[in-house]
Amino acid sequence: MENSIKIVNYLLQHGIRPSIQRMAVMGYLMNHQNHPTVDVIYAALSPQxxxxxxxxxxxxxxxxxxxxxxxxxxxxxxxxxxDANCEIHGHFKCLQCGDIFDLFNLPNLPFDTIEADGFKVSECHICYKGYCPACAKIETESSNHK
Amino acid sequence: MENSIKIVNYLLQHGIRPSIQRMAVMGYLMNHQNHPTVDVIYAALSPQxxxxxxxxxxxxxxxxxxxxxxxxxxxxxxxxxxDANCEIHGHFKCLQCGDIFDLFNLPNLPFDTIEADGFKVSECHICYKGYCPACAKIETESSNHK
DNA sequence: TTCCAATTTGTAATTATTACAATTTTATTT
DNA sequence: AAATAAAATTGTAATAATTACAAATTGGAA
Incomplete structure (x- = not known):
């Protein structure tokens, strides 16, 4: 695979020694934006x-x-x-189907006002829950039929 | 306790039949803003x-x-x-001491732009991680001594 | 009081995660 | 290249959070 070079570089840039297993895990994360859990990753890589x-x-x-x-x-x-994407971005978790969606167009949350209070911020998470477009549509349609 | 009336009302308002146990759990949540886990609540109520x-x-x-x-x-x-406080507000988790702080002065996140894309939002969570003022201070001091 | 439904309880099962020792792999030194 | 040291991987066992479920208890309605 050509993009294994990209994976190796990414790991090295972060001070991580590349190994077969680490490259596989990082490669999986880079190629699957669906926010997998350990189980999902393990199940996908285990056969290979x-x-x-x-x-x-x-x-x-x-x-x-x-x-x-x-x-x-x-x-x-x-x-x-x-998530291999470490840029700050939001997430939406569908309470019906369980899928997690990325939200990239959210306004930036303030760091300065919080740090002015003495907090040192290293991560910022924004996460909505509710129904995704597909599930919301089904919900609406079925209630129309009542 | 006089405020047990408040607890009963709160439960009834939400369509929840009050019981000794439910009142105790809700009472604990109302009197402790420290975002307890099940274990913490159980440990606190178990003796009574x-x-x-x-x-x-x-x-x-x-x-x-x-x-x-x-x-x-x-x-x-x-x-x-x-958290008994269901109003949308932010949280800050200290990676050092583990405490979770409430953040009430955050700007409102948009619901409309997301719902315009077809999402039905029912919850919105904003959460920072890093070092709380007390732990950040200790960190700074100890690095000064080096 | 009697009966039915809701609630509570305790135990067992499930799932996510960490601990840890043994083995294997990789890097380093001679 | 062989010997050695360090790092990574593996498998199993332990821990912790949560759910499943059946039995016992409680509380209200007939």
Whole structure:
């Protein structure tokens, strides 16, 4: 794969030694913007890397997080979701289908006013919950039929 | 206690039948703004209501949530935090001491632009992470001594 | 009082995550 | 290249949060 060079560089830039497993996990995150959990990543990679251990996936993701190479998303009780896009952006979790959507057009939240109060901000999460367009539509239609 | 009337009313307003246990849980939430987890609530109430089961605390909180009587906070891996204040407001989680602070002076996030895209918003969470004033101060001082 | 439904309780099961020791891989030194 | 040290991976066991569920209890309606 040509883009494995991109993955290696990304890891090195964040001070992370690349290994087969770490590259696979990071590669999965870069190619899947659906905020996967450990289980999802493990299930996807396990067939290719037959010896892969779930602990390794945990290790890799925790390391990525400590080095600022991924963002974490504590949005529900289904476990931590991971995102290779570390730029601040919002999320929308559909309470019906469970999908998590990215929201890129939100206004920036202030850091300065909070830091003026003495807080040191290192992360900022904005997250909506409700019904996604598809699920909201179904909801509306079924209630019309009543 | 005089304010048990307030608790009963609050539960009834949200269509929740009051019981000894439910009143205790809601009373705890109203009197403790520190976003407790199930464990914290159970540990606090257990001595008073000796027969209290942790399952009952879960049942009560899930019911409260379904009826919109409490807000939930999935801010870390320590389990769900609960908040009797359902008004939209921000939170700050200190990565050092673990405390969660309320932030009331944040600008309102837009609902309309998101709903224009077809999303139906029912919750909106804003959450910062970093170091709280006390922990940030200690950090600064100790690095000065180096 | 009797009966039915709702609630509570305790235990067991499930799921996410971490702890940890043993093995394997990778890098370093000779 | 061989020997050694360090880092990473693996598998299993432990921990913690939450849910499932059946039995016991409570509270209201007939």
């Amino acid at each position: 890397i037959r010896t892969l251990s779930k602990t390794t996936v945990y290790n890799a993701l925790n390391l990525f997080y400590e080095h600022g190479a991924v963002a974490t998303l504590d949005i529900d009780e289904k476990g931590t979701h991971y | 209501i000796r027969t209290l089961s942790k399952t009952t605390v879960y049942n009560a909180l899930n019911l409260f949530y379904e009826h919109g009587a409490v807000a939930t906070l999935d801010i870390d891996e320590k389990g769900t935090h609960y």
